Amino acid sequence: MNYINITGGKKYQRDIALKVIRYMIYVLLPKIKIIDIEVVFKTIKESYGYATQLDNREFEIELDKNVSIVELVETLCHEMVHIRQYVRKKLNDSGTKWDNQQINSEEIDYHDLPWEKEAYNLEEKLTQMVWDNYVIW
Numbered sequence: 092m093n094y095i096n097i098t099g100g101k102k103y104q105r106d107i108a109l110k111v112i113r114y115m116i117y118v119l120l121p122k123i124k125i126i127d128i129e130v131v132f133k134t135i136k137e138s139y140g141y142a143t144q145l146d147n148r149e150f151e152i153e154l155d156k157n158v159s160i161v162e163l164v165e166t167l168c169h170e171m172v173h174i175r176q177y178v179r180k181k182l183n184d185s186g187t188k189w190d191n192q193q194i195n196s197e198e199i200d201y202h203d204l205p206w207e208k209e210a211y212n213l214e215e216k217l218t219q220m221v222w223d224n225y226v227i228w
Contacts, residue, residue: 095109107163107164111226129145129150133155139165142174148178152170169213169214
């Protein structure tokens, strides 16, 4: 069974996050029956959010508690793409390998990193699916 725990932020933010994450699991990881996602709302200055792999099927998403609802949904969709990358073993937990190829992330512009390109390419489509399917209403 999937486990999603959300702390911090406001109640409406936690409610939106839970709905979006459940939907993204359904869309991006339909065959995954066990996944543990911890979500923490906090103040983040340099980004809207991050996803990290803690263990094989255990992840943490940190989200900026000061974002708009639109930015929250977009960020969750983006970070859930990263979680799918970890689950499928396309991206390793240290962010140095992509499809078993070594990547020096310090020599490549952030937006040109292959895992970021994929996440940004899917983010808009997934966000639109959330709105079109009334996921957060």
